[in-house]
Amino acid sequence: MLWLYLHFPHLLLDHIRRSRENQGALVIVEGSGQKVTQACPEARTQGIRTGMRLKTAISLAPDLGMVRADAFQEARILEDQARWLYRYAAHIVLVPPDGMLAEVGSLQKLYGGLPAVWQTVEQGLNERQLNAWIGIGYTPLAARLIARAGKGECTSDKGHIQRALSQMPLLAAELDEKACTRLQRLGLNTLGEVFDLPPNELARRLSPELLAYIQKIQGTRPDPRTPWQPPHSFRQQADFVQEIEHTQGLLFPLQRMLTELEEDLCWRQQDTDSLRLVLKHRHSEPTRMHIRTSGPEHRADNFLNLIRLRLEQHSLQAPVISLMLSVKRFLSREAPSGQDLLGETQDLNEAWHTLISRLQARLGEKALRQLSPQADHRPERAWSASEVLRKTGTPLKPVEELPRRPLWLLKGPQPLTEAPVAWFAGPERISGGWWDGQRVHRDYYIAQLHSGQLAWVFRDAREGWFVHGWFG
């Protein structure tokens, strides 16, 4: 098996830098907040080095952006990288905190040789603005050592890899400190010299663990690794150095995240109709948003437009320190059909969903309603309003035998204030609702008012007169 190892020297830094619009100097400081562990190129040009004390760094660059390293966050970011690498390679192993292995031996034929595989991975890294050192080896450990030493070369030649390993200084071989010191005292300086020692002697004089490690590098002892499995949901997070106060500032990182979502959905061959957005604040409860489209969707532009509309409606409660986008609901993608039963083309269907989603995003879901008649004698219950849905059934035939009803129904009956000038039809008695307590007992008439309006009026059981509708 041939392994490709990706070593991310400053993954957290890359992750934060790509969500930022202005590229100021930025460093990652260790958990205790004393030392700089990662510095971006801008910071390095100002003289900041890794391992430097934070105080020194701040005096070199007063407007330095600082982020405290967080193991949990780093693990999550690493997993994000596995997600895109999984599109190119099936067998991926995570090596926390900053590495990833991919089995590439089986991919050579697919991609047409190792250089093509290498190029694909490098391109993926560039697209995501990530820095990584790549190494290739016949065992996971060999690939890791070569990558971390920065000696990775695009070759599957065993002799070449062996030579690179042999020339590696012991300090770079990640042996434990005690073993390293003992080997150096024996006068051994490179890994190759350790390889030449007889295994029995190595185990007896030093330790069996060291022998196991050396054999794992050489491949004479099995080194099984658990392959990573992609999760069944999409989750992306952007963390900000400076708090974002305006919604405009959120759109930049969102755009990148949505593009990745689009890629992910395309790759899954699925669509989604609901996005969840969580905005975290420093001192208050996170804001949660649920963005729904009226139909299956995968395009980043459409999602971004909906989110923009939603953000325009609600100003931020508090400055945002991080943004999380997640999708849990996936819908299988339908094959575009030329025409459906009503003779609508796919384009119109899509335009309909786009329009309705836009309206719902800005006005709220309750602002849009569809009407339907209900089987009830009481006028106020003979109709209902429901959520807007795209229906592609055959329309109902007009029901001529239904009684004549006005096109306008008032929201509630209004008292009739004047005597109508003409009476036309009636009475039509509507009596019902004894079964659910909403009793209605009325005599309906059609009458014309002085203003010329044709009204649907009724007299109730208490002899009161009301207008209930207009013949518009």
Place this chain on the structure above:
Amino acid sequence: MSEILNTLMQDARIWQGHRHVQTTQTAEPTGYQVLDNQLGGLGWPRGALSECLLDAPGIGELHLLLPLMQRVCTEGRTVFWLNPPHTPYAPALAREGVNLDQVVLVQTEDEGDFLWTLENCLRSPVTGLVVAWPGKLASREVRRLQLAAEAGSNVCALFRERRYAEQNSPAALRLELEPDEHQALKVNVLKRRGSWPGQRCSLDMAQRADLSFRETTRIVQGPWSDSTG
């Protein structure tokens, strides 16, 4: 004097009535032959605003649009009702043959939302007809809507109060609606793009409450007609 007239004639700012070019605008027939004739044989202009100015509901204003609404629904395009003052009564619409699956009711809270929604509906290819009750609208906003309507090719009917008849408006068609005798609807063309206004007609709207057939429906029909006849 003629010299002054001549200079005026050459001025592009003067519009000469007898020389107007017949504009070719697409339109949807209203479904009422009498009204179509008054509107130059065209009907509701597409890609433009139409204003209906009336005092109070219940004079047949919805029936004026009903033939178009029925046609749009059968074609599978959507009818948007924007901020209607009362509830459009679903059983009555269904009885008139309006496919309710194609009818979407939108309620907006403020004026900004209203204009935005109307613009979006007008620009979309799925829309067939928008009927809207805007309430107060500044002339500038009507202009904005007119531009939005031009972007699409849909019919948009705005229902406004009759007092706005005095206010000028960039709408392509303005109709003043009044109740007439025998429950008819009197239509007074206030403005019509590309032609002279001032046409009047009266549309029979008595069928909206089955009044013309009132007597006939009361005749009891029995199975005995053959034997007695």
